[in-house]
Amino acid sequence: MAVLSVPVLAHHGRGATYDMKKRVTLEGTVSKVEWRNPHVIIYMDVKDADGKVVTWGFENSGVSTLAQEGYNRNTLKVGQDITAIVNPAANGAPTAIVVKIVLADGKEIMSRDNGQNPAN
Template identity: 30%
Template sequence: MTILSLRLRAAAALVLAAAAAPALAHHSFAMFDQKQSFTVNAVITQFQWANPHCWVEADVPGGKGAHKSFPHLSLEMNGLSGLRSGGWNAKTLKPGDKVVIEYHPMRDGTAAGQLVSVKLADGRQLKAQ
């Protein structure tokens, strides 16, 4: 093998390893019970506009409507590109916003889930998947 051939093989290996890293870091959505969904009135406490997934933190006054009485929910969303095409941006949700949230609960019963949609105070409904 020539030095050029070795360098090309090494470069190809590096490119393949770099391309595979995001796939390895990505997780399954099996932890969410997608056969169930719940709708709650909530107040946004934090909106994290980030890759690989955006997150919503929300207080649920009285836990009404939830499958359990959770005072707070942590909800995972899709990534930025999918949300942008659905009308989302970094300022869509702000702390203090009163919204109606639909989500798939966690299979293990913890106070978290996968956000399905948000109904904003102005009546717009945005899908989160």
């Protein structure tokens, strides 16, 4: 009997992790930005309905993709107020994937909105 081992490359499916049919708008303050691959992660403090601060983590594109679009590790700063439009975690956890970020002046950045994502 011979056993053959072959390396497998895989990438997680966003549809299994995030509810791609649901869109949520969150307002809050950037608390941390992890500028790294495979995905840049933006953390934002958001007040819930009871006024309790909940830290959300938002998955974004990788460093090279964002850099090609003109963004860098200084695009978002800790303490900056932003609005995040996201597809939330399918399991209800405070994690999501970015659809777009809206700055305080109304400028939209880091948009992944292709018009196929329904607004809720």
